[in-house]
Amino acid sequence: MRELSDRTANFTDSVIRRMTRIANRYGAVNLSQGFPDFDPPREITDRLSEVAKSGPHQYALTWGAKNFREALARKYEHFSGINIDPESEIVVTCGSTEAMMAAMMSITNPKDKVVIFSPFYENYGADTILSGAEPIYVPLVPPEFNFDREVLEEAFRQGAKALILCNPSNPCGKVFTYDELMIIAELAKKYDAYVITDEVYEHIVYEPNRHIYMASLPGMRERTIVCNSLSKTYSITGWRLGYVIANKKITDRVKKVHDFLTVGAAAPLMEAAVTGLLFDDSYYDELKAHYTHMKELFVGGLKSLGLRFTEPQGAYYVLVDVSEFGVKDDVRFCEWMAEYVGVAAVPGSSFFKEDVHNLIRFHYAKKDDTLIEALKRLATLREKALNAVDVDWR
Numbered sequence: 461m462r463e464l465s466d467r468t469a470n471f472t473d474s475v476i477r478r479m480t481r482i483a484n485r486y487g488a489v490n491l492s493q494g495f496p497d498f499d500p501p502r503e504i505t506d507r508l509s510e511v512a513k514s515g516p517h518q519y520a521l522t523w524g525a526k527n528f529r530e531a532l533a534r535k536y537e538h539f540s541g542i543n544i545d546p547e548s549e550i551v552v553t554c555g556s557t558e559a560m561m562a563a564m565m566s567i568t569n570p571k572d573k574v575v576i577f578s579p580f581y582e583n584y585g586a587d588t589i590l591s592g593a594e595p596i597y598v599p600l601v602p603p604e605f606n607f608d609r610e611v612l613e614e615a616f617r618q619g620a621k622a623l624i625l626c627n628p629s630n631p632c633g634k635v636f637t638y639d640e641l642m643i644i645a646e647l648a649k650k651y652d653a654y655v656i657t658d659e660v661y662e663h664i665v666y667e668p669n670r671h672i673y674m675a676s677l678p679g680m681r682e683r684t685i686v687c688n689s690l691s692k693t694y695s696i697t698g699w700r701l702g703y704v705i706a707n708k709k710i711t712d713r714v715k716k717v718h719d720f721l722t723v724g725a726a727a728p729l730m731e732a733a734v735t736g737l738l739f740d741d742s743y744y745d746e747l748k749a750h751y752t753h754m755k756e757l758f759v760g761g762l763k764s765l766g767l768r769f770t771e772p773q774g775a776y777y778v779l780v781d782v783s784e785f786g787v788k789d790d791v792r793f794c795e796w797m798a799e800y801v802g803v804a805a806v807p808g809s810s811f812f813k814e815d816v817h818n819l820i821r822f823h824y825a826k827k828d829d830t831l832i833e834a835l836k837r838l839a840t841l842r843e844k845a846l847n848a849v850d851v852d853w854r
């Protein structure tokens with residue numbers, strides 16, 4: 461038989477999804493893959509029941525149902541202050557995952573360079589491979605996860621055509637400040653590059669941090685491609701509703717890529733999700749309060765266990781430093797922890813380009829009971845880890 465494609469030959473399994481399988485095998489509390497174990501808002505699921513009877517059940521317009529785009533445009537304008545034309549500047553996709561792939565395919569040619577901050581959300585690596593682009597990694601240095609302006613400029617000097625900005629960041633919980641965003645914006649303009657943003661955690665930001673939309677900065681509207689989704693904001697990760705917002709010249713391309721990739725997002729789910737897009741500010745205030753509560757419960761628990769971590773500013777992940785246990789292989793450590801401590805995390809090395817093996821990522825978008833159970837089990841971590849003999853992670 462002839463060889464399969466070179467392009468996909470070096471793909472590894474998603475480490476995150478693998479940790480979920482391992483968690484299931486050992487009955488571990490799964491704090492690896494980032495999805496809530498609580499229900500979406502009642503209003504949205506009630507509307508879904510109605511839509512099941514009334515439809516629509518056939519293909520929507522390929523770039524998204526009109527009422528969905530109109531509601532989204534209003535919501536986006538409300539929070540970002542940016543006016544967008546729902547007819548020409550939005551493409552509804554199957555999750556932000558497709559949005560990012562369609563954006564990359566629309567912006568880059570094979571061998572074009574794309575700047576990615578490291579640590580990074582693992583899909584970006586695959587997105588660059590699939591689109592043929594070449595990543596240039598710029599470190600966000602732990603524990604503060606700051607970047608060096610000079611290192612970033614050097615990446616642009618190498619001819620980068622685009623930069624991917626995950627803000628708020630998965631996995632490190634960083635929320636980029638105005639000054640940091642201005643540095644990125646100035647460099648993007650100076651070197652005539654695009655910025656592709658991933659803003660799926662825009663509403664999960666902890667006080668006193670603020671989410672600033674890259675597209676709202678001076679001169680950035682026309683060179684920013686926003687990738688976003690409803691997955692995290694409305695706790696509907698399984699609905700696969702995402703979108704691209706950009707100027708018409710860019711969305712014209714994205715529409716075509718999207719049409720050939722997936723034809724369109726699910727029509728009944730778009731119809732039901734309009735209910736969420738029309739929520740008023742109180743929904744987003746409550747969402748933020750809920751996540752702040754989960755963060756304080758879990759991260760506060762980690763603190764009282766004496767574990768070291770960087771306080772998240774946004775999103776719902778925390779990177780914990782496990783170097784005190786002598787961890788050399790974080791992948792095996794996470795497997796061991798799922799089996800012997802009963803909590804699953806993601807090995808930090810899967811997010812870093814650099815050789816980092818002392819961090820593991822937990823997510824805390826979970827019910828109180830789930831987080832309390834995880835903390836109870838983690839209370840045994842130090843003793844078990846320090847006393848573990850013949851382990852292959854040290």
Ligand SMILES: Cc1ncc(COP(=O)(O)O)c(C=O)c1O
Pocket residue numbers: 494554555556557558581626629630658660688689690691697700701702
């Ligand atoms: C930073 C980031 N972007 C994108 C996604 C995927 O979003 P979607 O469900 O919209 O495809 C995730 C999911 O964890 C994420 O953390």
